[in-house]
Amino acid sequence: MFSEPEEPTATRMRRARATACAALKVEDAAQNPIWGYAGRTLSGLVHGSEEDGWLRVVSETAARAGGRLWEGPRTASFALPASVPRPALHRIHDWTEEGWSYRAELYAYAPASVVSPGPVLDTDLDLSEAWWAGLGTALDALAAVPTDRVSMREEYIRRAVAEFTGHAVGGIPWSTAHGDLHWANLTGPELLILDWEGWGRAPYGFDAALLHIYALRAPETANHVRKTLAHFLDDPAVRVAELTVCAQVLQAADRTPFYAALADPVRRYLKRMGRGAV
Incomplete structure (x- = not known):
């Protein structure tokens, strides 16, 4: 939805996506990953050992990480009823590196x-x-x-x-x-x-x-x-x-x-x- 950010943000987020794939034991399969506003997120298809998934990596400076937006997808995964259709959130992986905090969210892949x-x-x-x-x-x-x-x-x-x-x-x-x-x-x-x-x-x-x-x-x-x-x-x-x-x-x-x-x-x-x- 948004264009690729300028350097060094683009390289930093690609590196974070590679880190997330390794931690969650999935293979990056996104030919054209989707950028969020100003490169804050990077999302795309991944291959797992049993099924495909959708990996979303979100970043924030370590001092500002956490809070409402950071926790929104996680809280929605257990607070909302099944009558609100959304991709299932399978796993989360958090880490901090060089002053940046990252959260990787692995979702079920939806072909829609x-x-x-x-x-x-x-x-x-x-x-x-x-x-x-x-x-x-x-x-x-x-x-x-x-x-x-x-x-x-x-x-x-x-x-x-x-x-x-x-x-x-x-x-x-x-x-x-x-x-x-x-x-x-x-x-x-x-x-x-x-x-x-x-x-x-x-x-x-x-x-x-x-x-x-x-x-x-x-x-x-x-x-x-x-x-x-x-x-x-x-x-x-x-x-x-x-x-x-x-x-x-x-x-x-x-x-x-x-x-x-x-x-x-x-x-x-x-x-x-x-x-x-x-």
Whole structure:
């Protein structure tokens, strides 16, 4: 989803992936490994003695390692029900080297592909009705999961919504969310939800709102989101979540190309929502 980072980050992360493969006794089979933002993660296919797997290596400076994002995939692996489809996390290996901390996460390999190469859609998707039904079931189950993890901070919501949308936020209804459920974190034709770093409490309906707004440039898919997730999106309580997603897009539009492409549709959507306190 992101381009290869500059040196020395690229070499350091390739070396870390080799270390992880040796520690977990798997063979690197990734012809085109997938880079995370600024080279923070490196992921790809591996061969094991009995089955293929997917190896994700995440890095952070030793002083900053740990915490919510670091532990998100591990906590999701045991906290979420089977009705929330995701790759099984088999093993974790941690180590520190030359001032950097690393975590290697070995997942079951899923042959499904992400439904979009990037977070924001610019063309409509052709997905089965079973896929859409499964998405609705998954988000219902996820919203009901009890957790003390925080995905979205209230302080940020109130500040960003006011600054970037002109709306004031009153009471905030909360539920459990993935927190970054964009189109490159969903697979098809088999539905799996990827990247559980940031899951936790967020404004009610946040995942549904994000999927809908990130599909505004693909109107048929946006309509399908509204139909499938109407029990979230037609609820007035979801308005805070919608405004939060809009604020995030507009805040990052001047530095992230896919947000820049979405900025005008978001501004038009905000006009249709109208102004005022929520």
